[in-house]
Amino acid sequence: RPVLEAFLLLVPPVAFLLTWISVGWPHLAGGSRSTRGRQKRALAQLQKAATMADVASSFHIALATRFEHEATEGVTAWLSDARAITDAQTVEEITHVTRVLEQVQYGGQSLELNELRNRAIAVIRALDRQLSDRNVSTVPCHRQSRTKHAGRTASIVVMALGLLWNWHTAMAGTQQTRPIPATLSHEQRVQLFQEAADAYDAGLSHDSNDAASARVSFETAATKLQMLVDSGIRNDQLLVDLGNTYLKLGDKGRAAGNYYRALHINPRSAPARTNLAFLNQDKSASPIDSNRTSFESHEPDIWRRVIVATMAIPYTVLRLGLATAWCTAWLWFAAVVLFGKRWSKWVLISAIALLMTAGGLVAFQNFANPYSDIAVVATPHLQLRAGNGDSFPAVGGELPTATVATTLEHRDGWVKLNAGNGVIGWSRIDDVIITGT
Incomplete structure (x- = not known):
């Protein structure tokens, strides 16, 4: 992806330079x-x-x-x-x-x-x-004829960029981490949430005197909450509840993964931060519930509204906006400088505004949230591979559950991770929990 994005970034100025040379110094x-x-x-x-x-x-x-x-x-x-x-x-x-x-x-x-x-x-x-x-060596053609040639050249460039962009977005489409089921109806959400809450409360009541019954209740609660999360609900409190349920089941990897997913939505979530500190064996902390009041996606304050709204914009849409603005600006520049066509300045102003807006949102998504592109090991003793397949040799030692890594690339059901200390390898997506999914 970085190589292809750099290539798309360089195509318009390189095309402009070559056209400039061919027109000015044949x-x-x-x-x-x-x-x-x-x-x-x-x-x-x-x-x-x-x-x-x-x-x-x-x-x-x-x-x-x-x-x-x-x-x-x-x-x-x-x-x-x-x-x-x-x-x-x-x-x-x-x-x-x-x-x-x-x-x-x-x-x-x-x-x-x-x-x-x-x-x-x-x-x-x-x-x-x-x-x-x-x-x-030749009779220069009239400005109108130059404009016609410029239009043909621009059409070829736009077609080439369109093909490259379709390839780029198609590749990005294959990198979907997990399929999202169809959205549940409101009645189904209400029923699932109530069943999950009842099962979780039943598990708490049996936790001290009947471990087997408590485990069954927590497993039921985890299944119901996971269905709500997989239906596309973006709610940090719901993810904290799911993390707490996995923590009750002793699954520290999935618990930590859902806490990080909650922090990806709301970086200031106190329950998620506190429970992560507890998982990291900070004795001053103890696990707390999210004080759940609803299963719907909601953001009570302006800062969280801005973060969630920005993170909800598909990255492909932002890249498409950047590419459109970038190409439009260069086409305007080429038409005016090389072929003398008088295009409205509002075309350039609009392109620059779109470029700055999309670029700012991309920068915000990539850098403003410290919990982006995080993967948490959800299975015990995860072994990374040198490539996206079990046939590739092992890389480094086994990673224990709840290990935090950075995602680098997705490919065919596998994800490339940077686990720190120079350990970089591939893991099955189902073996990790990735923020933003």
């Missing part, structure tokens, strides 16, 4: 040399023309190599640009020879072959002399 791109070669070959072909049809075709090709327009546009489209750099006599000769050739071909008018060929050659040589005096 000889640096080899354009001038190849153009003069085509001009010489076209003139030689005209000199060897043996029929009127050959003269007409060779004359048309010789003119086409000396204009920036495409050959299919015809001589009429070129004459307005020729007047800007050649004298009136040359323009008149071009028009006259063209009309005579058309009359000979289609009107049946008879004319001496050598005479017409010599006039055509004289016109081409006169045009070459005037181009040489101006120190150019």
Whole structure:
């Protein structure tokens, strides 16, 4: 991902630089040399023309190599640009020879072959002399024509970027950590939450005198709460309750993982912080409940509303906004600087505003929350691998449950982790709990 994002970032300025070189200094791109070669070959072909049809075709090709327009546009489209750099006599000769050739071909008018060929050659040589005096190899096309060429070039660039972006987002789509089930209805949420609360309270009542019954109750509560979380509810209190339930079951890995997920939603969650401190064997702390009052996603203060709203924006949408703004700004710059097109300044202002907004949100998502991209080992004795598969060799020693690592990359049901102390390897996604999921 970082390599591809860097590539997408560099495509617009590199395309602009190459276009700038080809427009401003065609000889640096080899354009001038190849153009003069085509001009010489076209003139030689005209000199060897043996029929009127050959003269007409060779004359048309010789003119086409000396204009920036495409050959299919015809001589009429070129004459307005020729007047800007050649004298009136040359323009008149071009028009006259063209009309005579058309009359000979289609009107049946008879004319001496050598005479017409010599006039055509004289016109081409006169045009070459005037181009040489101006120190150019071709007649510059009109601004409107340049804009048309710019539009075609921009379309190609946009199409290429679109394909690359589709590939990028498709790759990002395959990195979904776990499928999210269909959202539960309100009635189903109410029922699940009530059943989970009843089971948790029953487990607390049996905890001191009937360990087996207490465990069954806590397992039931964990199952119900996990279903609520998997349905897409973003609520730090619900995650703390789920973590506490796993802690009652002795599953420190899943308990710590859900506490970190709660902190990812609300970095100031006191129950999550306190219970993590208890897991880290801080004797001054003891596990506390979240004082649950609801199973719905909610954020009671403005700071938490801002964090949750920002974190809820899909990262793919932000990347798409960045790419759109970046490409729009460069297209505007290229159209104005290279091709002289007058685009509204509001296009650039809008692109810059979108670029700053999307960039700021990406930066906030990546750096403002210290609990992003965290993975907690949820199984005992996790062994990292050198690649995303069991066939790869082991990396480092076994990681105990509740070990905290940083996620680096997702691929085909595996996640690349940085466990610290230089230990970097791959784990199955099901063996860890990742914040933000």
